[in-house]
Amino acid sequence: MAFLEVRNIEKSFGKVEVLKDVSFDLELGEVLSIIGSSGNGKTTLLRCLNYLETIDGGAVSINGEIILDEEYGDRKNPKNKKISINRKHYGLVFQQFNLFPQYTALKNIMLPLELREKERKKKGLNYLDNKQIEEESLELLKKVGLEEKKDNYPCELSGGQQQRVAIARAMVLKPDILCFDEPTSALDPELTGEVLKVIKELKDEFKITMIIVTHEMEFARNISDKVLHLSKGKVASFGTPSEVFDNPANDDTKQFIASYERMKNE
Amino acid sequence: MFWKITSELLNGFTISIFLFTFTLLFSLPLGLLMCFCTMSKVKPLSIFMKFIVLILRGTPLMLQIFVIFYVPGLLFDFQWPMINTGWEWFDSSFSSRFIAALVAFSVNYAAYFSEIYRGGIQSIPQGQYEAAEVLGMNKRQIFFKVILLQVIKRIIPPMSNEVITLIKDTSLANVIAVTELMFVANLKLKTGLIWPIFYAGLFYFIFNGIVTIILSKVEKKLSYFKV
Numbered sequence: 200m201a202f203l204e205v206r207n208i209e210k211s212f213g214k215v216e217v218l219k220d221v222s223f224d225l226e227l228g229e230v231l232s233i234i235g236s237s238g239n240g241k242t243t244l245l246r247c248l249n250y251l252e253t254i255d256g257g258a259v260s261i262n263g264e265i266i267l268d269e270e271y272g273d274r275k276n277p278k279n280k281k282i283s284i285n286r287k288h289y290g291l292v293f294q295q296f297n298l299f300p301q302y303t304a305l306k307n308i309m310l311p312l313e314l315r316e317k318e319r320k321k322k323g324l325n326y327l328d329n330k331q332i333e334e335e336s337l338e339l340l341k342k343v344g345l346e347e348k349k350d351n352y353p354c355e356l357s358g359g360q361q362q363r364v365a366i367a368r369a370m371v372l373k374p375d376i377l378c379f380d381e382p383t384s385a386l387d388p389e390l391t392g393e394v395l396k397v398i399k400e401l402k403d404e405f406k407i408t409m410i411i412v413t414h415e416m417e418f419a420r421n422i423s424d425k426v427l428h429l430s431k432g433k434v435a436s437f438g439t440p441s442e443v444f445d446n447p448a449n450d451d452t453k454q455f456i457a458s459y460e461r462m463k464n465e
Numbered sequence: 466m467f468w469k470i471t472s473e474l475l476n477g478f479t480i481s482i483f484l485f486t487f488t489l490l491f492s493l494p495l496g497l498l499m500c501f502c503t504m505s506k507v508k509p510l511s512i513f514m515k516f517i518v519l520i521l522r523g524t525p526l527m528l529q530i531f532v533i534f535y536v537p538g539l540l541f542d543f544q545w546p547m548i549n550t551g552w553e554w555f556d557s558s559f560s561s562r563f564i565a566a567l568v569a570f571s572v573n574y575a576a577y578f579s580e581i582y583r584g585g586i587q588s589i590p591q592g593q594y595e596a597a598e599v600l601g602m603n604k605r606q607i608f609f610k611v612i613l614l615q616v617i618k619r620i621i622p623p624m625s626n627e628v629i630t631l632i633k634d635t636s637l638a639n640v641i642a643v644t645e646l647m648f649v650a651n652l653k654l655k656t657g658l659i660w661p662i663f664y665a666g667l668f669y670f671i672f673n674g675i676v677t678i679i680l681s682k683v684e685k686k687l688s689y690f691k692v
Contacts, residue, residue, distance in 0.1 A: 289599065
């Protein structure tokens with residue numbers, strides 16, 4: 200039994216089938232990159248995992264416990280209530296950062312923790328006080344190298360800095376799996392490096408399990424333990440970086456890698 | 466003569482300001498409630514509220530004041546309550562007119578505000594909701610902790626417009642003999658004195674200036690972040 204098991208995910212928008220029979224496994228501490236051209240379902244897959252879309256079929260389990268199947272998201276189904284609990288397995292970093300503009304960098308990270316600890320206090324569980332919340336958040340801000348920007352508002356930060364704050368924020372509730380939805384696609388080319396470096400550090404120093412949807416092929420090859428190529432909503436290839444990049448068995452993957460190599464050489 | 470008329474106009478002006486202040490006090494929250502109804506997923510509620518807003522925005526405020534003051538009495542034998550405040554300028558027979566005008570203004574402005582709120586809420590990018598959602602916030606927390614302040618920042622310019630219009634619209638209350646500023650000035654006009662009506666205009670102008678300054682202060686206060 201793998202840590203994360205994704206089985207036979209199906210998703211359609213109206214008559215358009217976006218995901219067809221998508222399955223893969225991921226072990227604790229592994230990094231998975233999902234690659235493929237735009238419009239092949241990468242982002243939809245990540246959004247399904249994060250309960251931002253409902254699925255039409257299939258299931259996801261963590262440590263053998265089902266945390267998503269097609270009954271989740273059905274408003275009348277009691278399983279729907281469990282979404283808020285199951286969501287805690289994931290953290291999500293968005294393409295557009297989506298920081299809260301009215302809060303400082305530090306407050307952006309603190310807010311989710313503050314709200315959670317308030318709930319815990321209400322329920323009579325042990326909870327962190329404000330000082331501990333601030334310390335923990337500041338610690339995360341240090342990890343992404345932005346301690347000195349703690350009192351700056353998002354509009355005062357560069358895109359790369361905003362995304363680094365967003366990464367820290369996604370980690371504040373200590374998710375099992377950190378998901379990235381094209382984390383550098385909205386950035387100027389000269390700013391992608393700092394974000395990729397932070398992601399690399401999180402892997403090397405903290406062994407965080409990650410799922411990364413990305414167009415950065417070099418990065419995917421270097422950081423990943425597993426690579427998944429999605430083509431027309433299906434898993435075209437799934438394996439180690441060298442299996443997928445160097446000796447792809449699948450024709451679609453071959454073509455995709457070849458077109459990428461051509462682009463790189465031009 | 467000048468001072469006597471000034472003091473009479475000031476009495477009228479106090480009524481105007483009362484009407485203005487209480488209208489804002491009631492219509493701002495009422496508008497939010499109407500906005501939630503309009504945006505509700507319960508279709509009949511949403512359609513009903515859209516219809517109400519359509520009527521309130523689609524007919525003259527003056528007509529609405531007439532209807533609210535006279536129609537309940539004609540149809541249901543309902544009289545707007547008379548309140549004894551003990552104030553000389555606010556006698557109990559007058560209070561029923563004032564309350565009817567206040568109700569008309571509040572409901573009418575709430576309709577306009579509800580549309581401004583709706584525009585503000587819908588202009589917040591979906592990503593803000595999603596980011597809050599994946600961070601474990603519930604609907605209430607998302608609205609109050611993440612969305613609300615961004616909405617307030619966005620709607621202040623169109624709100625300022627409405628607020629300034631409201632100050633001048635209070636003069637419509639004179640159609641049911643609420644003795645507000647224009648009503649008093651108009652009485653003078655009927656006795657052959659023309660200048661008090663321009664003098665009254667100056668009152669509105671100065672008050673509007675003050676309100677404009679306050680609103681731009683609020684706008685500045687929220688300029689520390691961008692949405």
